[in-house]
Every structure is written in C-alpha cells, then in structure tokens.
Amino acid sequence: MAAGGERPSGGARSFPPDLADSAGLWEEVVVEAPELLEGGPVEEVLGRLDRELVALHEVKRRLRELAALLLVGRLRRRLGLETASPTLHMCFTGNPGTGKTTVAMRMGELLYELGYVRKGHLVVASREDLVGQYVGHTAPRTREVLRRAMGGVLFIDEAYNIYRLDNERDYGQEAVELLLQTMESERGNLVVILAGYRDRMERFFSDVPGLGSRIAHHVDFPDYSLGELMAIARLMTREHRYRLSEEAEAALREHLRRRMRRPGFANGRSVRNALDRARMRQAVRIYEAVRRGRRLTAGDLFTIAGEDVEGRGLERGGARGGRGR
Amino acid sequence: METREPSRPGGGQGLRITQGTFSYLPDLSDEQILAQIQYGLDRGWAVSIEFTDDPHPRNVYWEMWGMPMFDLRDAMAALREVQRCREALPDHYVRVSLYDPGLTRQTTALQFIVNRPPHEPGFRLEREEGHDRVVRYTLHAYAADRPRGERYRGDGRG
Known part of the structure; x- marks a missing residue:
C-alpha cells in the first residue's frame, strides 16, 4: 500500500513488509476485538477451570497467558499480520492425580473456542496404543491414533514409555519418529500433549533429540497440600x-x-x-x-x-x- | 492448504470417467473434498479410500487403501490419507467412500472420485458377429490393454 494514499482500513490484509515505515499510519486504525471483552466463550472455559480445579495456581496462570497469546494472535491473523500457525504442543509434568488429564481436556475446549483446533476432543493414548508387537505393526497403529486425534488434542500419558533406550530393537523408536514428523507437519491440525513424571520426562527429552524443541509449553503440576x-x-x-x-x-x-x-x-x-x-x-x-x-x-x-x-x-x-x- | 487445479469437464481427449457422486462436475478441490468428508463424519459415517486403474463401468470393487477409518472426528485426517494415496498412485483412480452404519441404511451413503489419471484415453466399441446375424457389442477400455499398475503410466500426454 502506497504511503500517503488512502487510509488503511481495519480489515485490510495488505500490510507493507516493513511496518516501521508506516507505523504512524496504523496507529489510527481501530480494530474491533469482541473476544477480549468479558463474557466470551474463552472466559467461560477459563472460569470453569478455576471453579473445577483446586489450587494449581501456576497452571491456571500459564493457561491464561496462553489464552491471551492465542486471542491476540487470532486478532493479528485476522489483519494478516500472522500467517504461520503457532506451535501448541505441550508437556505436562507432575505426579499422578495432579490434574494433568483434566487440564488437557480443558485445553482442548479452550483451543476449540479460540479456533486453533477444529474439534477440540481429547484422545488419550499410551505406549500400548502406539507401539506395535512386530515389524510393520507400529506405523499403522501410530497413524491410526494420530488420525483419530486429528482436529483435537492427543494426550500421551507417560510418554517416556514409548521409547526404550536400553533396547535398540524396540519398535518405540518408530512411533517416536512418526510422532515427531506429525507434530511438525500437522502443527495446525493437531496438538500433542506429553505427560508424565518430571524427571523421567526430562530424561526422555534428552534421549530423543528434536522432541524438546518441538514443544513450546512446559507446565509443571505440583503436588497438592x-x-x-x-x-x-x-x-x-x-x-x-x-x-x-x-x-x-x-x-x-x-x-x-x-x-x-x-x-x-x-x-x-x-x-x-x-x-x-x-x-x-x-x-x-x-x-x-x-x-x-x-x-x-x-x-x-x-x-x-x-x-x-x-x-x-x-x-x-x-x-x-x-x-x- | 494446497488446492488442486480442477480439471475441465470433458477436458482433453478421451473420455472422462463418471462414477459416484459429483463426477459430472469439475474435479473437487481439496477444500471441497474436506467439506464433503466432514459432512459424512458429522453424521457418524465411516471413511474408506479405494483405488483402481481399471476404468470399466462394471468394475465396482476397487482395492482398499489401508483399513476403513472409523472413529474419525476431523476430515483432515482422511484428506491426508487421500493425499498419501494420490502421491503413491498418481496414475490411478482414487475414490472416497462414506459408509452409513445406521440401522435403516447400512450401506455406502456417499462415494466420489478424488483422483484420476492425467489422461483418460477412453473406450472403443467392439462388435462381435454371432450366429444368425446376431451382433454383440462390448466396451473395451484402451487403458486395459496394458498390465495392471501400468495402465495410465507414461502416457506421453499425462
């Protein structure tokens, strides 16, 4: 858009590549943001999280931050400022019974309300669902689970069990590779949440190069008092x-x-x-x-x-x- | 999402196969395929993908690409399989079938072609002189002259 031409409108998708040149011009453009106001569906999901889950203040704070980021991201996307879909894969660490699955379920709803996944359902999987019994069994199994989770959230409980470092002939390796590949290529269609004990998860990340860097959000669930x-x-x-x-x-x-x-x-x-x-x-x-x-x-x-x-x-x-x- | 260039109806030489729903329309784009599959999934239908390179109209049982996909929620998963199938078998016909397991129906509810060979040479009509001046007619697909798997490969015009 030529500088000094007509005033840009809020719905325009034609930002100049270097915003610094015309920053002043855009200051006057008002953007409608009804989502950010109170009473939206996002607010409702977060409110339910607050009511249904005791304590977990840190987790709730992280979720609120994420919701804010995604909401603003959506506004930016509407203006054409943001094109790539963000990495939303997460890692939930904590002892059993600290609410990881429940939060994952709410996560699905939240991402659905924010428009980052199309369905928002939760598919829970563990090693047995992903890793096969014999050669050639693993890929179809893993793919099947990934297909079912498409459009929603795939929650892998005790994710480190997939990969057994001590047995190099273990089929888990294949599942991990497929998972990594899908996490990268289907970023906009599928959100993967890995869950498990903190220390074992950290070891898992150091054992599998490329996994940690594909996960944007690490959330720790403390024990309850x-x-x-x-x-x-x-x-x-x-x-x-x-x-x-x-x-x-x-x-x-x-x-x-x-x-x-x-x-x-x-x-x-x-x-x-x-x-x-x-x-x-x-x-x-x-x-x-x-x-x-x-x-x-x-x-x-x-x-x-x-x-x-x-x-x-x-x-x-x-x-x-x-x-x- | 990438979209495919819809081919013109009856475009090029030869004969465009029409089988299943939408086959008289220009080829569906990926976006349209996605919407059709989602329509079926929202009604609880199961998706399967089939392929063949025998264009005969009586050829109704095609090869399956993997297992039927039950329990899908999002059509994108099925579309990805369509894309994988297309990539592996670019010179085959590929179709999507949506099976309605509902008690009163229990049959294929929607079936449409999602990939076709780049060039479809069409059919010739064969006459056979029988006894007593009887003449029988039959269709012969030009593509069927070549062995399975090679029927549409390296057609020169494709």
Missing part, C-alpha cells in the same frame, strides 16, 4: 451430592495425612478413591441399619459419617498394596 486435598474432597462430595459430617471430615483429613507420606499416593485420584470407598461403606451401613429396623431419613442418604471414612482400615488397605489407592 493437605488443605488443597480437603478442598478437592469437598468439591467432589458436593458434585456427587453428598455431605461430609464433621467427624467424617476430620477422619478423612487424618487418613489423607497418613496416605500422603506413603508411596503410590496419587493426589486427587487417591481422594476420589477414598471417597468412593466411603460411599460404599455408607451404603452398607445404611443397608444394615435398615434391616435391623432403624428408621431411615433423607439426611442419612446424603451424609457420610465419620465411621464411613477409612481410617483404622488403612493397614489392611496398605497390605493389599496397589498403586493409586
């Missing part, structure tokens, strides 16, 4: 339309405090499991009480009492072992 775990428990009971009695809350706090120090503690997932077991104990308690001729009230049905929460049974539960309990 006891207070945060209790907040999660309250949120979950409310969701299931139960109420924790005061003794139940105290018993649960004590139970979690002890569980937290044990190996295999899975943060939010452990809370959910503890509550699931409490619900079952409550049901058994009510069932037996009614058969013994006790009168049942509506309050009984939604109250979890102190005796329902696993406390003394911990030793028994511990002996049975099992991860994620």
Whole structure:
C-alpha cells in the first residue's frame, strides 16, 4: 500500500513488509476485538477451570497467558499480520492425580473456542496404543491414533514409555519418529500433549533429540497440600451430592495425612478413591441399619459419617498394596 | 492448504470417467473434498479410500487403501490419507467412500472420485458377429490393454 494514499482500513490484509515505515499510519486504525471483552466463550472455559480445579495456581496462570497469546494472535491473523500457525504442543509434568488429564481436556475446549483446533476432543493414548508387537505393526497403529486425534488434542500419558533406550530393537523408536514428523507437519491440525513424571520426562527429552524443541509449553503440576486435598474432597462430595459430617471430615483429613507420606499416593485420584470407598461403606451401613429396623431419613442418604471414612482400615488397605489407592 | 487445479469437464481427449457422486462436475478441490468428508463424519459415517486403474463401468470393487477409518472426528485426517494415496498412485483412480452404519441404511451413503489419471484415453466399441446375424457389442477400455499398475503410466500426454 502506497504511503500517503488512502487510509488503511481495519480489515485490510495488505500490510507493507516493513511496518516501521508506516507505523504512524496504523496507529489510527481501530480494530474491533469482541473476544477480549468479558463474557466470551474463552472466559467461560477459563472460569470453569478455576471453579473445577483446586489450587494449581501456576497452571491456571500459564493457561491464561496462553489464552491471551492465542486471542491476540487470532486478532493479528485476522489483519494478516500472522500467517504461520503457532506451535501448541505441550508437556505436562507432575505426579499422578495432579490434574494433568483434566487440564488437557480443558485445553482442548479452550483451543476449540479460540479456533486453533477444529474439534477440540481429547484422545488419550499410551505406549500400548502406539507401539506395535512386530515389524510393520507400529506405523499403522501410530497413524491410526494420530488420525483419530486429528482436529483435537492427543494426550500421551507417560510418554517416556514409548521409547526404550536400553533396547535398540524396540519398535518405540518408530512411533517416536512418526510422532515427531506429525507434530511438525500437522502443527495446525493437531496438538500433542506429553505427560508424565518430571524427571523421567526430562530424561526422555534428552534421549530423543528434536522432541524438546518441538514443544513450546512446559507446565509443571505440583503436588497438592493437605488443605488443597480437603478442598478437592469437598468439591467432589458436593458434585456427587453428598455431605461430609464433621467427624467424617476430620477422619478423612487424618487418613489423607497418613496416605500422603506413603508411596503410590496419587493426589486427587487417591481422594476420589477414598471417597468412593466411603460411599460404599455408607451404603452398607445404611443397608444394615435398615434391616435391623432403624428408621431411615433423607439426611442419612446424603451424609457420610465419620465411621464411613477409612481410617483404622488403612493397614489392611496398605497390605493389599496397589498403586493409586 | 494446497488446492488442486480442477480439471475441465470433458477436458482433453478421451473420455472422462463418471462414477459416484459429483463426477459430472469439475474435479473437487481439496477444500471441497474436506467439506464433503466432514459432512459424512458429522453424521457418524465411516471413511474408506479405494483405488483402481481399471476404468470399466462394471468394475465396482476397487482395492482398499489401508483399513476403513472409523472413529474419525476431523476430515483432515482422511484428506491426508487421500493425499498419501494420490502421491503413491498418481496414475490411478482414487475414490472416497462414506459408509452409513445406521440401522435403516447400512450401506455406502456417499462415494466420489478424488483422483484420476492425467489422461483418460477412453473406450472403443467392439462388435462381435454371432450366429444368425446376431451382433454383440462390448466396451473395451484402451487403458486395459496394458498390465495392471501400468495402465495410465507414461502416457506421453499425462
């Protein structure tokens, strides 16, 4: 566009290659940005994230930053200032049960609202889904998963398991190569989120050259504190339309405090499991009480009492072992 | 997204094969193919890609390019397979079939050609004199004179 000609309009897609020459001219062009105002769908997804997830302040802050970047990117793109689609592949690190999958799901919704993916669904995959059993089995399998995830988010849990450095004949190598290639070529169609423990993920990145550089956003999910775990428990009971009695809350706090120090503690997932077991104990308690001729009230049905929460049974539960309990 | 130059209907010499939906229209661009596949996916249809180099109108069972694709959400995944197939078999016919698994239908709901050889030489009509002055007619594709896989290769005009 010739300088000094007619005034450029907001919708113009013809910016001069060197913006510095005509910067003054563009200062007067007003751009409509309804997305940035309150009440948009993006705001709604972020709000839901805030409400549904306890703590994780750092994660939420990162997501807000990303949303802002993408929103402004979209405005710039509308004006023709930005052409290439940004790299959105992410890496979520953290211990089990810290909310990685949930955030990935919200991520899909967020990217869909922002118009960076066409569908925004979440496909969860792990090594078994990607790596084949014999020669020539891996590529079709991996490709199939990638196809299903197209237009949405591919969430690879414990991504480092795909690649086994100690076995050079492992087919994981092939899956990783295909994944890398697709992450590069389908940047605009597919967002890959790799998740897992932090230290093992870092080793994975150093083992596979070219992977780290294709991932733009690293988000770390910290463990929850006891207070945060209790907040999660309250949120979950409310969701299931139960109420924790005061003794139940105290018993649960004590139970979690002890569980937290044990190996295999899975943060939010452990809370959910503890509550699931409490619900079952409550049901058994009510069932037996009614058969013994006790009168049942509506309050009984939604109250979890102190005796329902696993406390003394911990030793028994511990002996049975099992991860994620 | 790259788009392909739509060829003119009946363009060049020879005979343009018409089979499936849209075949009387100019060839679909990738963008149009994407939109058609997405239409099917949004209705829960399964996508498959088939190819052949036998242009006979009775040749309805084509070779499959990979497995049928179930559980797709985004048509881009299918389009990428179309592109891979085209690249591997540029001188073949390639078509996309969308299968409707709905109880009342359970059949191919939409099928259209997404790639054709650069030059389609067409058919000749063959007459066969039978007994009692009976004359039988049959179609013979010029391309079918050459072995499978080479029928449209190096046609000179392609």
